[in-house]
Amino acid sequence: MKADIAFGQYYEGNSFLHKLDPRWKILFVIFYIVVIFLAKNVFAFALLILSAVFLILISQIRLRTILRGLRPLIFIISFTALINIFWLKGETLLIDWWIFHIYLEGLINALLIVVRVVILVVGTSILLTYTTTPIALTDGLERLLSPLAKIHLPVHEFSMMMTIALRFIPTLVEETEKIMNAQKARGADFSTGSLVHRAKALIPILIPLFISAFRRAEELATAMECRCYTGGEGRTRMNVLHSGWRDLAALLALCALCAGVILLNIFASGYTLAL
Amino acid sequence: MSVIINAEHISYSYPADEAERPVEALRDVSFSVAEGEFVAILGHNGCGKSTLAKILCMILQPGEGTLSIDGKDMTADDITEEDINQGRRKVGMVFQNPDNQLVATIVEEDVAFGPENLGYPPEKIRRRVDWALETVGMTKYARHATHRLSGGQKQRVAIAGAIAMHRKCIIFDESTAMLDPHGRKEVMDTITRLNREEGITVIHITHYMNEATMADRVLVMQKGGIIMEGKPAEVFSRTEELWAAGLDVPQTTELLWHVRRAGYDVALDIFDPEKCAAEIARALKGTAHGRDNT
Numbered sequence: 270m271k272a273d274i275a276f277g278q279y280y281e282g283n284s285f286l287h288k289l290d291p292r293w294k295i296l297f298v299i300f301y302i303v304v305i306f307l308a309k310n311v312f313a314f315a316l317l318i319l320s321a322v323f324l325i326l327i328s329q330i331r332l333r334t335i336l337r338g339l340r341p342l343i344f345i346i347s348f349t350a351l352i353n354i355f356w357l358k359g360e361t362l363l364i365d366w367w368i369f370h371i372y373l374e375g376l377i378n379a380l381l382i383v384v385r386v387v388i389l390v391v392g393t394s395i396l397l398t399y400t401t402t403p404i405a406l407t408d409g410l411e412r413l414l415s416p417l418a419k420i421h422l423p424v425h426e427f428s429m430m431m432t433i434a435l436r437f438i439p440t441l442v443e444e445t446e447k448i449m450n451a452q453k454a455r456g457a458d459f460s461t462g463s464l465v466h467r468a469k470a471l472i473p474i475l476i477p478l479f480i481s482a483f484r485r486a487e488e489l490a491t492a493m494e495c496r497c498y499t500g501g502e503g504r505t506r507m508n509v510l511h512s513g514w515r516d517l518a519a520l521l522a523l524c525a526l527c528a529g530v531i532l533l534n535i536f537a538s539g540y541t542l543a544l
Numbered sequence: 545m546s547v548i549i550n551a552e553h554i555s556y557s558y559p560a561d562e563a564e565r566p567v568e569a570l571r572d573v574s575f576s577v578a579e580g581e582f583v584a585i586l587g588h589n590g591c592g593k594s595t596l597a598k599i600l601c602m603i604l605q606p607g608e609g610t611l612s613i614d615g616k617d618m619t620a621d622d623i624t625e626e627d628i629n630q631g632r633r634k635v636g637m638v639f640q641n642p643d644n645q646l647v648a649t650i651v652e653e654d655v656a657f658g659p660e661n662l663g664y665p666p667e668k669i670r671r672r673v674d675w676a677l678e679t680v681g682m683t684k685y686a687r688h689a690t691h692r693l694s695g696g697q698k699q700r701v702a703i704a705g706a707i708a709m710h711r712k713c714i715i716f717d718e719s720t721a722m723l724d725p726h727g728r729k730e731v732m733d734t735i736t737r738l739n740r741e742e743g744i745t746v747i748h749i750t751h752y753m754n755e756a757t758m759a760d761r762v763l764v765m766q767k768g769g770i771i772m773e774g775k776p777a778e779v780f781s782r783t784e785e786l787w788a789a790g791l792d793v794p795q796t797t798e799l800l801w802h803v804r805r806a807g808y809d810v811a812l813d814i815f816d817p818e819k820c821a822a823e824i825a826r827a828l829k830g831t832a833h834g835r836d837n838t
Binding site for chain 1: 598601603625629632633636637639641643644645646647648649650652653656657658659660661662663664665666669670673687688689690691705706709
């Protein structure tokens with residue numbers, strides 16, 4: 270279970286990506302997502318794959334880690350792939366047996382969609398969560414949204430909540446494991462029986478987990494108060510955000526990628542995504 | 545030496561929980577702590593020691609009595625939020641559960657949390673954080689994730705977070721209770737170093753007797769009041785009284801007490817195992833020698 274939470278975790282490093290300004294990174298991710306959805310042509314997708322490989326290389330994060338982050342998504346990826354394979358009608362019929370009609374177009378389409386989802390997850394997690402400390406991330410978000418504080422939106426409170434949530438994910442996952450083991454040792458069975466039965470078996474896990482989470486919240490609030498936390502007003506930060514040549518270079522690279530994808534969409538003659 | 549904490553006749557009751565009566569946690573507690581002192585507070589579970597810690601940190605307001613921090617009366621009627629914050633800048637607290645007091649996911653960012661709250665400029669925060677991590681010996685782990693550290697290391701980060709605000713006094717509320725022996729030693733070494741080398745006043749609440757022997761002074765609490773006070777040697781020499789209060793004494797003292805009861809003349813206030821062995825050997829030899837003569 271612990272291995273599955275690679276998604277959304279920071280990996281220490283000193284790469285080009287680690288040094289980018291988190292404010293820019295958030296904008297880059299939005300930009301990158303837009304570019305990913307712009308791609309329609311197989312060649313545009315090839316360019317996207319290249320960009321993802323490039324990201325993996327410069328992030329200095331091990332491939333195993335990245336693949337582990339994809340594991341929780343296997344179900345959703347295979348589900349979308351299957352829907353595309355079986356439902357999309359095309360011209361070249363490959364298999365025609367009983368109720369199954371599989372077309373070449375369906376296969377390619379499924380492949381492209383899988384590529385899109387994988388790049389989406391890999392790209393955003395490398396750009397953001399793997400290479401940015403959660404505090405830098407929420408800090409960047411807070412500053413990007415700071416104009417909204419002028420119209421009395423609780424921007425600081427929101428980013429503090431995010432920070433604490435991110436901080437407690439590993440702690441609560443560990444706790445869930447402990448409770449599950451304790452219940453298993455008392456003969457609880459989480460893996461057999463009907464769906465309803467299994468859902469019911471989760472109640473003895475959730476109740477202690479919630480009780481302990483509330484207790485933790487209370488203690489944390491006391492500890493924060495002891496450390497003179499009085500909200501966002503008058504608070505400074507140790508790490509000041511600087512944008513520099515790296516951010517400019519990354520922005521230019523992304524613009525080039527965007528232009529490339531659009532050009533390939535228009536001019537390259539290959540299979541084009543149906544959806 | 546000036547007095548950093550002065551508590552006079554403090555009482556506290558937890559508010560009534562629905563139909564039940566209010567629970568009295570502290571009754572007429574008076575003591576003071578001088579700057580640079582290392583005070584240990586001992587007591588059984590539920591004797592009110594954690595309540596006392598919360599009052600000293602101004603998390604709870606005492607029902608009766610006065611508490612002054614560094615000469616400022618914190619129980620005065622005209623006390624403001626700002627005054628309380630000023631008090632908290634002088635007195636910090638390290639809690640029992642290391643997981644529930646770290647705010648940030650990265651070590652140095654957590655240590656910076658306190659100074660950031662005080663609104664210091666970034667360079668000053670950076671200096672404070674580097675100093676604090678150096679003092680607790682965690683510089684190597686500055687960029688590590690907090691949840692991957694061991695219990696003792698997490699507690700040291702929490703201590704760094706407390707001292708990064710340049711506090712005069714730090715209260716340890718059973719900060720060693722959830723740690724394994726190795727982690728406990730790490731934290732105790734850090735605490736004694738803070739006290740000896742940085743001159744920070746330490747109030748250490750614990751139920752480990754051998755930790756209390758390192759203190760300059762020991763307060764023993766029972767049922768919401770202080771029943772004994774003195775140097776560790778004095779307090780632990782009153783072995784029977786401590787046992788009557790449901791408390792233990794250090795293992796060396798217990799052993800020496802049994803040796804004494806068997807009729808040998810030994811001191812009770814020896815906490816070092818080697819010295820304790822030497823003392824018993826001396827006592828046994830002494831009698832053996834005496835027998836030879838007769």
